[in-house]
Amino acid sequence: MPEIIAIHSFRGGTGKSNTAANLACLLARQGRRVGVVDTDIQSPGIHVLFNLDPKDAAHTLNDFLWGKCDIGRAVYDVSRILGPEERGKLFLIPSSIRTGDIARVLHYGYDINLLKEGYQQAIEQFALDYLFIDTHPGLNEETLMSIAIADTLLILLRPDQQDYQGTAVTVEVSRALEVPRMFLIVNKAPASLCGDALAAKVAATYNCDVAGVLPHADEMMELGSSGIFCLTHPDSSLGRAIDGILRRIET
Amino acid sequence: MNPDAKKILLAGLIFAVVYGLLNSLSNIFLLPSAPIISFRPQIALPMAVGILVHPLAGFITGFAGNVVGDAISGFGAFKFWNWHIANGLMGLIPGLAVYRHIRRIDTVRAFGILQGSIVFACAAGVGTAVVLDWLFLHFMTFPASLPSWILPAFLTDAVNGFILVPAILLIAGRIVLTLETRTILMITGLLIASILATAGSITWAVLDDLVSHGAMVQNFYIAAIVSVGLLVIGFVAAVVFVRKMTAPLAALGRAAEAVEKGRYDLPELAAVSARADELGRLARIFEQMAGKVGERENSLQRQVAELQITIDREKQARDVSDIVDTDYFRALKEKARKFRGA
Numbered sequence: 268m269p270e271i272i273a274i275h276s277f278r279g280g281t282g283k284s285n286t287a288a289n290l291a292c293l294l295a296r297q298g299r300r301v302g303v304v305d306t307d308i309q310s311p312g313i314h315v316l317f318n319l320d321p322k323d324a325a326h327t328l329n330d331f332l333w334g335k336c337d338i339g340r341a342v343y344d345v346s347r348i349l350g351p352e353e354r355g356k357l358f359l360i361p362s363s364i365r366t367g368d369i370a371r372v373l374h375y376g377y378d379i380n381l382l383k384e385g386y387q388q389a390i391e392q393f394a395l396d397y398l399f400i401d402t403h404p405g406l407n408e409e410t411l412m413s414i415a416i417a418d419t420l421l422i423l424l425r426p427d428q429q430d431y432q433g434t435a436v437t438v439e440v441s442r443a444l445e446v447p448r449m450f451l452i453v454n455k456a457p458a459s460l461c462g463d464a465l466a467a468k469v470a471a472t473y474n475c476d477v478a479g480v481l482p483h484a485d486e487m488m489e490l491g492s493s494g495i496f497c498l499t500h501p502d503s504s505l506g507r508a509i510d511g512i513l514r515r516i517e518t
Numbered sequence: 519m520n521p522d523a524k525k526i527l528l529a530g531l532i533f534a535v536v537y538g539l540l541n542s543l544s545n546i547f548l549l550p551s552a553p554i555i556s557f558r559p560q561i562a563l564p565m566a567v568g569i570l571v572h573p574l575a576g577f578i579t580g581f582a583g584n585v586v587g588d589a590i591s592g593f594g595a596f597k598f599w600n601w602h603i604a605n606g607l608m609g610l611i612p613g614l615a616v617y618r619h620i621r622r623i624d625t626v627r628a629f630g631i632l633q634g635s636i637v638f639a640c641a642a643g644v645g646t647a648v649v650l651d652w653l654f655l656h657f658m659t660f661p662a663s664l665p666s667w668i669l670p671a672f673l674t675d676a677v678n679g680f681i682l683v684p685a686i687l688l689i690a691g692r693i694v695l696t697l698e699t700r701t702i703l704m705i706t707g708l709l710i711a712s713i714l715a716t717a718g719s720i721t722w723a724v725l726d727d728l729v730s731h732g733a734m735v736q737n738f739y740i741a742a743i744v745s746v747g748l749l750v751i752g753f754v755a756a757v758v759f760v761r762k763m764t765a766p767l768a769a770l771g772r773a774a775e776a777v778e779k780g781r782y783d784l785p786e787l788a789a790v791s792a793r794a795d796e797l798g799r800l801a802r803i804f805e806q807m808a809g810k811v812g813e814r815e816n817s818l819q820r821q822v823a824e825l826q827i828t829i830d831r832e833k834q835a836r837d838v839s840d841i842v843d844t845d846y847f848r849a850l851k852e853k854a855r856k857f858r859g860a
Contacts, residue, residue: 379853406841415854426824435829436837443842444854459817460824472827 269390272516273400273417275410277433281423282454282481287401288316289497289509290516295346295355296498299396302342302358302389304328306413307403308372311362316495317345319359327363331385332377338385339392350498358393379412386416406440414441419448419516421478425455426465431472438473450478450516457483462508479512481505529571530578537563537579538586545591561675562682564605565636568613569683570690576609598657600650604643608675611639612683623687624694626702626764630757633706636683637750640676644668669739673746677717680749681710698764705756709749716745766790766797773804782812 274287287303295301305313305328314321326340338360346357363369390398400417402410414420420441424430434451441449451469456462462480470477484496484505500506540560564583568576584605589595596602615635620628648668651658658667684703687693693703766789773784784805791801841847 379850383853383857408846411841411847411850415850416857418858428828431827432829432833435831435834436841439834439838440841443838443847444851445858447858457824459821461821465825468825468827472829 269395269398270418271386271390271398271400271416272419272421273402273413274421274423275402275414275437276404276423276430277406277437278425278430279404281404281425281430283404283423284313284316284401285496286421286423286452286454286481286509286512287399288313288495290513291357291397291399292349292495293497293510293513294397295349295357296352298354300356300358300394302360302393302395302398304360304386304389304398304400305362306400306409308362308369308409309403311364313401314359314361314364317357317359318348319343319345319361321361321364324361324363327361327368328385329363329368329372332372332381338388342389342393348495348498356393358389358395360389376408379415382412383416406437411440411444414446415444417446419450420446421450421452421516423452423454424469426453426457426460435473438475448516450476450512452478452512453480455483456480476515478515479508481508481512526572526575527578529567530575531582533563533567533571533575533579534582535586536560537583538590541583541587542590545587545593558674558678559682561608561678562686564609565612565639565679565683566686566690568609568611569616569632569687570692573610573613573617576613577606578609580604580609581606598655600647600655603650604647607643607646608639608679611642612636612679622694623692624696624699626698626757626760629684629693629699629702630753632684632687633680633753636679637676640672640679643675644672647671669743673742677710677713677746677749697767698760701760701763702756705760706753709752709756713745713749716741766793766801770797770801770804773801773808777808777811780815782808782815784808 272290274283274290276283284305284307291301291303303313303317305311307313308329314324324341324343326336328341330336331338331341341360343359343361344356345359346355349355349357386398389395400413402413404410422434422437422441424434438449438451451473453465453469456465460480462482466477466480482504484503496503497506497509501510537560540563544558544560564576564580566576567579581602584602585595588598588601612632612635616623616628616632620631623629623632648658652660684693684706688695688703693699769786769790773787776782776784776786787801787805791798791805793801
């Protein structure tokens with residue numbers, strides 16, 4: 268049964284795209300067929316991580332939502348970034364980075380039924396095991412749609428007060444949408460914090476499973492948004508923590 | 519009479535009887551011609567009683583004890599009453615200095631006060647006896663009594679008390695063995711040994727009648743006075759020296775207390791850590807250690823602060839209802855149900 272996993276956070280800069288990309292790559296490396304959709308139409312970015320030049324993307328999610336093309340034409344095989352050991356497949360459905368396209372979607376919006384249909388078609392056409400949805404931060408209509416469609420919701424937060432408050436709202440709204448499975452992921456935890464204690468505290472506060480606590484990694488900072496951390500530093504503490512999250516959400 | 523006063527009086531009288539008997543014994547078995555420093559250990563008794571029981575009990579022991587001793591010896595109970603007062607003062611003064619103020623003799627300072635009070639008590643006691651004699655009794659003649667009676671009385675009591683009172687207080691547990699008291703006891707012991715050697719050789723010389731000329735005896739007096747003077751000077755120097763030696767340890771102790779109370783900057787160690795010796799090294803290591811502990815403590819406190827998750831539940835409820843209580847949301851929820859049902 269293919270699974271749709273939405274990755275969300277209340278505020279920007281929590282590392283959503285990075286986490287989504289890393290989880291997708293790890294799954295693909297294990298031989299799964301994995302798709303990633305960039306629904307952050309206002310500020311798309313995940314294509315950078317997958318080395319997809321926007322100029323090469325003749326069709327995007329935007330084109331599909333306006334009925335200009337079939338979803339299949341907006342799907343790009345980016346498996347080459349997995350390296351020579353690739354066994355699974357990795358696909359990306361990018362959003363358009365053209366400002367005109369962005370404004371148009373924001374102005375007219377789109378229909379959730381269409382979106383759901385598109386995902387379904389992409390899953391069937393490319394025989395996907397997993398489809399990751401990278402969302403725009405906050406709780407606008409588009410992100411609510413992604414949450415409504417998802418089988419599993421991963422909510423990222425950083426250990427600071429603003430994230431704590433916003434995440435509380437996100438968790439309750441997601442519960443109201445009856446998301447089947449929901450996990451919290453604490454990202455950018457300072458080295459001074461004990462991960463287990465923080466996870467326990469967060470889990471108790473939100474009454475929600477914590478899939479993992481990701482340490483603040485300087486290597487990740489240096490890498491910036493180019494490249495997939497798990498592929499380059501699998502044995503770092505961050506790499507192992509991301510692997511741990513995967514094992515939590517797979518079961 | 520209140521029970522404390524009763525206890526003091528009773529203890530004073532009991533020890534007075536003991537003191538009196540011992541006094542009469544040494545009057546009977548008077549060491550012949552031991553002119554300067556005699557063996558008169560019982561003087562430590564009123565002093566120790568004054569320190570351990572009560573200053574007044576010490577006074578009673580000295581005073582009444584001397585009455586008893588004189589009476590038994592056949593001197594007449596109140597003939598030399600000035601010496602009763604002198605003995606009383608020797609019991610009273612160390613008690614006043616130590617009994618209430620120094621519960622634990624565990625520093626050089628406390629030990630110095632103890633020994634100082636003993637020497638002072640002997641001087642004050644003998645001095646008082648001399649003044650009273652000169653005013654009322656006229657048994658003594660000056661200056662002839664000075665070397666034959668007054669000085670020997672003072673030196674004998676001072677040296678005996680100086681040696682024996684600390685021994686009694688050590689057994690009674692009043693002197694606590696610390697680095698400071700051990701060091702000063704050791705130095706005091708060496709000083710006393712040298713004084714006793716002098717006193718012993720003089721006594722032996724006189725006993726053996728090696729010295730018959732009055733002039734030589736006079737010289738021995740001077741030697742005895744000088745050696746007791748050296749005892750006092752040596753003791754004072756030792757007190758200063760030992761305090762200098764152990765002061766860094768006291769500073770380290772205070773620094774450790776500061777760390778225990780959660781203060782990790784230690785200006786009190788500045789003087790010690792500037793030293794080139796082993797204690798300086800210890801102080802520097804201690805400062806570094808305190809710094810590390812402080813850092814760790816701060817990071818722990820930061821952690822605890824970071825682990826505080828406070829959520830404004832009212833604001834959360836408002837924000838949630840702003841989203842959930844809309845037609846859009848209700849429609850979305852319906853659709854989501856349909857997707858998942860499908």
